[in-house]
Every structure is written in structure tokens, then in C-alpha cells.
Amino acid sequence: MSRRRLDEVDRAIVERLSRDARVSNRQIAAELGVTEGTVRSRVKRMEEEKLIRITAVTNIDRFRDASLAYIWIEVERSHQVSEVASQLAEIPELGFVGEMLGRSDLLAITMVRNNEHLAEFVHGHISCIPGVRRTESTLGVNFVKHDYRMARIVR
Template sequence: MNKLDEIDFSILGYLQENGKRSYTEIAKLLSVSEGTVRTRINRMLKDGVFEFIIHMDPNKIGLNVQVIIGISTKLGLQEQIARTLNQFQEVRFVGAFSGRHDLILQAYFKNNDDLVHFVNKELANMDGVISVDVSIELKQYKDSFSYIVK
């Protein structure tokens, strides 16, 4: 992977502000050619620096219950459990952490009944899960995928 320079970070910043911004507009803002912007974006996409995604508001598509679940696992089974969790459509994020929980996941559900089913049927029947700690989001103050600080 190539090292990112100031122009790359500027391109990322402009795309982060508005992912529909044209290459021509970005080129004008940076005083470079459209070809330069196109080449750099294609390189960064190829290198996996970023990807174009659609970020939806879960509440507006019927996913009204957002949770963070901490999971304690039996030694040696953390990765197996993480791979299993990855297969659930409701699960948006799974990560291994230091601290009280071995795995932490973020998931979205249509309602509390779906959450209860997930915990009591799916997680409870997963070999190696010792305990779970469910935290339901009450109010959201920030939801961002922005990593570039201007």
C-alpha cells in the first residue's frame, strides 16, 4: 500500500463531507487535475483505504432497538464465536477487546422481542458463550464514520 500524502487526506476529507462530490469539484478545490483525483481515489479504493457505502438511519428503516453486547467466552473459543456472530444480519460490528468482555458487538433489531430472541435463543445456544451483558441505547448523541480531522 502506498503512503498517503496531504492531497490524499484532502480528497478523503472532501468525500467524507459529501460522498457524492464530483471528481471535477474536488480537483478544483485542490487545484489539481481531475485525472489526479480519479487516479488517487482509484488507488485508495484498491488499497482498501476506504469504500463507498450507504449509511442509513436505522430508526427510519424500522430498526428501533440498538444494542451493545459484551460477551465473555470460554478460553480458546473467542474467534469461533466471533465468526459465528459475523453471520447474523442484525450484527453490525464484532470486536475483541481487553477488559471485562472478550467480545463486544453492536446490533440492531426491529423490536425488543427480536432482541430477546437473539439473546435467549441464538447467544444462549452458542457453545463457549459464558455470559452476556446487554446495553440498550436510550439516546444517540453521535454516529459517525468520520476519521479525518480538518
């Protein structure tokens, strides 16, 4: 299946929804100068093609008793990266798992209460996965910018 390129109207719809996903199709249509049916059909198509997903996002700045933990993972052999990533993706506490280029093979992101909680999580859920060579963890302490909206699509 080839990837569809988003046109300017699609991008404008995504940009508007990224600011407030509860905005009506009618309001988006009025702002963009298109019909409500155009907005509705384009949103439906982008959802069906899994180009967008409309969901609620937590505001991590409001979590006073939790920190964002970045867990950098090296695997033993390069052919194990995908399998380890798949196993990590099955862990419900991980909100992000990605294959990386650079010093580490994988990055996993989760929320933890403190250093001890992070250590327990890494030892109990990640280090025990076959193929994991080593992990390195960092905690986010001050977020200057945190924006999960991915409406700014690179062209």
C-alpha cells in the same frame, strides 16, 4: 503486505468524500488544487487497497421503531475469541463485530425493535454459539453524536 500511509492529499480526499460521497472528482480536484486524474487515481487506489469503501449509511436517528443494541460477549477461553468472532460475523443482522480489550472479549452491534426482540435475538443467535460464556446487552437511547465517517485518521 505493508500498510500504506495516507498523505495529506489522500486525507483531504477522504475527508471530502466522507461529507458527501456523491461529490464529483472534478469538484474535489478544484477544492484541493490538484487534477481530476489525481483524485480519480487516488480514490481508485484507496478502494483497491481496501483503505476506503464508498457506501450509503443509514441515519439511525430517523428509525423511530428501532434501537441500537450493544451486545458485550465473554468467551469461555481466550483462544476461542477469534472463532466466536468469526461466527458472529456470519450473522447478517450484526452490523459490527469487534474483539475488545477490557471487561468483555467481544462487542456486537445490531438494531432491534424492543427489549423482547433483543432477548430473542441474543438467545437465538449468540448465546447458542459454542464458547460463549455470557452476554450483557445495552440499548442506545439518546445519541449525542453519531458519526460513521472515519475520515479523521489518527496519525
